[in-house]
Each structure stands twice: as C-alpha cells, then as structure tokens.
Amino acid sequence: MTFTQLVLASHNAGKLKELQAMLGDSVHLRSIGEFSSVEPEETGLSFVENAILKARNASRISGLPALADDSGLAVDFLGGAPGIYSARYADGQGDAANNAKLLDALKDVPEAERGAQFVCVLALVRHAEDPLPILCEGLWHGRILTAASGEHGFGYDPLFWVPERNCSSAELDPIQKNQLSHRARAMAILRQRLSLQ
Ligand SMILES: O=P(O)(O)OP(=O)(O)OP(=O)(O)OC[C@H]1O[C@@H](n2cnc3c(O)ncnc32)[C@H](O)[C@@H]1O
Numbered sequence: 001m002t003f004t005q006l007v008l009a010s011h012n013a014g015k016l017k018e019l020q021a022m023l024g025d026s027v028h029l030r031s032i033g034e035f036s037s038v039e040p041e042e043t044g045l046s047f048v049e050n051a052i053l054k055a056r057n058a059s060r061i062s063g064l065p066a067l068a069d070d071s072g073l074a075v076d077f078l079g080g081a082p083g084i085y086s087a088r089y090a091d092g093q094g095d096a097a098n099n100a101k102l103l104d105a106l107k108d109v110p111e112a113e114r115g116a117q118f119v120c121v122l123a124l125v126r127h128a129e130d131p132l133p134i135l136c137e138g139l140w141h142g143r144i145l146t147a148a149s150g151e152h153g154f155g156y157d158p159l160f161w162v163p164e165r166n167c168s169s170a171e172l173d174p175i176q177k178n179q180l181s182h183r184a185r186a187m188a189i190l191r192q193r194l195s196l197q
C-alpha cells in the first residue's frame with residue numbers, strides 16, 4: 001500500500017504536528033479541519049472503536065484515505081480512567097482543567113501507586129467502508145507527578161513522569177518525545193505495515 005497523502009481524522013493540532021514529524025516527507029498529512037469543523041461523537045467503548053469511527057468519518061467527508069489517532073491516559077489507581085474519556089475528563093473544559101482534576105483525584109496517593117500509561121491506537125482506512133482497517137497500538141509507561149512541570153507537548157504531558165529520562169514528558173523536546181511516546185510506538189508499527197522505512 002502506498003499513500004502520498006492521508007487525511008488526519010483529528011482536530012488536535014498537537015497530534016498533527018507529532019504524527020507528521022514521525023511520518024517524514026513521504027506522506028503529506030492533511031487536517032480534517034480543511035474539510036469540516038464538525039467533530040464526530042466518540043461513542044465507542046474502546047480506543048480501537050473510536051479510532052475506526054473517526055477514520056471512517058474523515059474518509060467519508062474528504063474522499064481520501066484517512067488516519068485516526070485515538071489516545072489517552074490510563075491511570076492504574078483510577079482503574080484505567082480517564083482512558084477513552086481523557087479529552088473529556090473535566091467535561092470539555094480543556095487541558096488545564098483535565099490536569100487539575102487528575103491531580104485532585106490522586107491527592108495523597110503515594111508515588112508507588114501513581115503508575116499510568118499513555119495509550120495510542122492508530123487506525124488507517126483506505127476508504128470509508130474499508131472492511132480491513134490497519135490498527136496499530138502503542139503504550140508508554142510512566143507515573144503521574146504531584147505538580148505540573150514543563151512547557152512542551154500538550155494534554156497531560158506536564159503531569160506524566162518519564163522514568164527512562166527522569167523528567168516529565170512536557171520537559172522532553174519534541175524530537176525526544178517523538179522517539180519514546182505511545183504515538184511513536186504505534187507509528188513505528190504503522191510505518192512497517194506500510195513499508196515506510
Ligand atoms: O479526537 P481528536 O480530534 O483526534 O482529538 P482529541 O484531543 O479529542 O483526542 P482524543 O479523543 O484521542 O483524546 C486524547 C486525549 O488524551 C490526551 N493525550 C493523548 N496523547 C497525549 C500526549 O501525547 N500527550 C499528552 N496528552 C495526550 C489528551 O488530553 C487528548 O486530548
């Protein structure tokens with residue numbers, strides 16, 4: 001399978017930047033924002049279901065093959081929450097409110113119990129009714145900090161401690177994050193599946 005352009009089924013500018021950097025110049029990622037400002041309702045109960053739903057919707061709207069990223073943060077102490085609801089954790093009030101709610105939910109929880117993983121599922125469909133979407137998953141293990149730290153990235157990055165680098169993921173520069181992250185791991189699998197090496 002070869003693609004010179006894909007529509008990215010995401011309204012999240014942080015994802016577009018990271019995914020385009022990982023894909024390199026061979027594939028141009030076009031934002032679904034060029035075609036529509038309406039975001040589909042993420043009605044699935046899993047990352048996989050939501051990724052497929054977003055990819056099909058973007059392909060239907062654009063007439064192009066589509067790549068979707070459904071991702072989030074699964075916190076051990078919270079039984080995997082906020083999970084697929086990560087973007088909506090504080091009822092749509094945005095990243096700062098999500099982070100504040102998470103800090104509050106883990107107030108007084110000791111370091112040893114603050115384990116968490118970022119999850120990313122990428123889904124690629126060749127067309128809206130594609131019966132065989134390509135699915136790739138990546139996990140990134142870390143810990144939730146007790147206060148925000150760092151300015152890079154987006155979302156929960158300031159609260160996510162990266163043990164292999166001894167800093168938060170918002171303290172990593174974009175090149176480093178793109179070598180380690182859940183999204184990088186899922187993208188490495190996708191690149192292999194597409195023979196993009
Ligand atoms: O659905 P689209 O339009 O792609 O954009 P979104 O931001 O709503 O994306 P998701 O539904 O996949 O929700 C993912 C949320 O998980 C968080 N997240 C995912 N990847 C992250 C990363 O690399 N760093 C920090 N937070 C991340 C962040 O809060 C995202 O808003």
Ligand SMILES: [Mg+2]
Binds near residue numbers: 042087
């Ligand atoms: Mg979303």
